[in-house]
Amino acid sequence: AQSVAQPEDQVNVAEGNPLTVKCTYSVSGNPYLFWYVQYPNRGLQFLLKYITGDNLVKGSYGFEAEFNKSQTSFHLKKPSALVSDSALYFCAAYNFNKFYFGSGTKLNVKP
């Protein structure tokens, strides 16, 4: 079965510290990989995507993600977290016209 895993339900980090939100995937072929962010009572907002090329992808709001094919991972990172980054983050893999979403990770950034 195709799946995307986000092993952490919640990540807590202090403002100014680096953050990592983990994602691994088990999707056949060479899926395209996405990160979305969702604020309370809002739809998903696109952050970044990996299709091919450089393993480090830069996206919106200072976020970046590192693709590792051997580990089938696509971790989201940011060098310095902001309180306003607190939200629910979804990793997704796209293949054969279908998105597979992870279960989501709640990021809490404390002042």
Next chain:
Amino acid sequence: DTEVTQTPKHLVMGMTNKKSLKCEQHMGHRAMYWYKQKAKKPPELMFVYSYEKLSINESVPSRFSPECPNSSLLNLHLHALQPEDSALYLCASSQDLNSGTSYVDTQYFGPGTRLTVL
């Protein structure tokens, strides 16, 4: 303009009511999607339209009926819903549906309609 709009923002309905959710985009996208999202869960795909034709139906019960009257609009007609259908319903659009060999379209999501079925 990268905006997908959805109306209404909130909807409360009884199990015998008939209501509709509306989604609109003016980005020239030819693929549109309906998702259902329960609290603190990932979105679940319901339907996909490509060039105004239903392309994917993820075995959704017939009490949910999608409609794509034109390339900018997507409706979801609701009838005889159950309390467990209460959720956030998200609409999304993308340039196209086919991923091709090296190009895949980002989905742009609307803010959602919060549906409560009593």
